[in-house]
Amino acid sequence: MTAQVSAADLVAMLQDSRARTLELVAGLDRAQRMGPQHDIVNPLLWEIGHLAWFHEQFILRGPDGHPPLMDGADALYDSARVPHATRWSIPLPALPETLAYMARVHAALIRRLADREPTPEEADLYQLVIFHEDMHDEAFTYTRQTLGYPAPAFAASASARPAGTGPWPGDVAVGGGTWRLGAEPGGGFVFDNEKWAHPVSVAPFRIARAPVTNAEFAAFVADGGYREAAYWDAEGARWRDGCGAEHPIYWTRRGTRDWTVRRFDRDAPLAPDQPVVHVSWHEANAYCRWAGRRLPTEAEWEAAAAGAPARDGTLDTAKRPYPWGEAAPTPERANLDGGHLGCVDVAAYPAGDSAWGCRQMLGNVWEWTASPFLPFPGFAPDAYKEYSEPAFGTRKVLRGGAWATRARMVDTAYRNFFGPDRRDVFAGFRTVAL
Structure with missing residues (x-):
């Protein structure tokens, strides 16, 4: 990985990572997006909301002090505060609302980089949230394997x-x-x-x-x-x-x-x-x-x-x-x-x-x-x-x-x-x- 990462590079990675996330959710019905309660894997519906929360928490609300883009998101998606076993029973928003929350956060992260280059500290935070999403995307992939869901369709294939x-x-x-x-x-x-x-x-x-x-x-x-x-x-x-x-x-x-x-x-x-x-x-x-x-x-x-x-x-x-x-x-x-x-x-x-x-x-x-x-x-x-x-x-x-x-x-x-x-x-x- 190079020491200097441009705003354009970060935006491209953000977009690519989010595209992979959406590929992994595509084709699953409501029941599959929740899945059975499991000791290892998470409900996919919870996990994609957690991704948006993580992006928001570490960039918008952390350095920027931005107000939350979804009321009550901390009580739903903070993995350090929401026990694993409860993630099937908390009142998760439906898929359209979850995707809308993700889109709002995603757009805000891209707007932050408009017409300027990130500081090294900002570039590190952006890469942290991108790689965090990449890790979850791999987890989504083996979740589909664990639960016997159809193989995802990746554009890269x-x-x-x-x-x-x-x-x-x-x-x-x-x-x-x-x-x-x-x-x-x-x-x-x-x-x-x-x-x-x-x-x-x-x-x-x-x-x-x-x-x-x-x-x-x-x-x-x-x-x-x-x-x-x-x-x-x-x-x-x-x-x-x-x-x-x-x-x-x-x-x-x-x-x-x-x-x-x-x-x-x-x-x-x-x-x-x-x-x-x-x-x-x-x-x-x-x-x-x-x-x-x-x-x-x-x-x-x-x-x-x-x-x-x-x-x-x-x-x-x-x-x-x-x-x-x-x-x-x-x-x-x-x-x-x-x-x-x-x-x-x-x-x-x-x-x-x-x-x-x-x-x-x-x-x-x-x-x-x-x-x-x-x-x-x-x-x-x-x-x-x-x-x-x-x-x-x-x-x-x-x-x-x-x-x-x-x-x-x-x-x-x-x-x-x-x-x-x-x-x-x-x-x-x-x-x-x-």
Whole structure:
């Protein structure tokens, strides 16, 4: 991400993000927009109103002291004040009123930038609300998957490039050394949990060239991996037994050997060379034990994605914002932005390889790491105080982005974080040799 972001850039991102939100709500009836009460997902009708409230709160009402554009919005849409379980029972406005509120806020944010350029502080706040909407759009996408709704129709899918096919087995060797984990100052907007880069020691390691595939994970299932106690730690075994997991959540046995997988509202044959997706950290960890491997630490993952070999084969101290270098993601380099409406084979996107030879370290699936989500040294919360701090110590770090992640907000320093029990998100993993 560049250090200078113009008003025109911010307006374009605002418009693009909102267009994606509307694509994700389109085609759903009133009942689907609310959905059943659920421990994980939100009512979509509540969530789109929350987006407008968040934009208004952090830009119009925060710096500007603007009066609310909807009476009672705080009592409806403030996620820190409205308990999750109550979001189905509070008196939410109907869709037309909610969309009108969103449009008023959206227009006001654009008017603020008319005929002038933003200050750096304003540009950061605008990017915060845009990326917040991008995150929710990804959540809307996996909500449609969780609830079995039809696949969304993204305009971006019309321009998706052929992606290539096949597996991509084997490891690459990554040299050891001192690595500066996290975001470096001066590179543009970053989230508070990425601040700031600090030295960590990384021993040489071997990491898979690609994420674990469906075929590889199916071998673990077939070998009784979900039943074998040796592969599950105590917390993982409690999770497995509590939810009755015997295979990835959307898989269904077809005949005696083959599997189908539900994608949104339709079943399809399991694609053997696509990455396994919708697996929890516990499932990923159990697979690693079965395979005689392990998950990479967060520092190892970042070194493999953003680092490059020095002349002596150790880790160079220079960091790349993207695995391939400085240039922003394109449809030739990564499966991002929803273009394919799903995963592609792990051999796809050779133009996106890292300097060490790892493929798809951005896009396709988020990748679980072994690391707990913790603050970096000197952490201080930014304007969105509830974003990172409440989650420290309770989540695991994921890196790299998924097919539904927006390219503008993800790079090799971006940290995602979810509880180890979550398997609704677009998460897979790659492994490291012991």
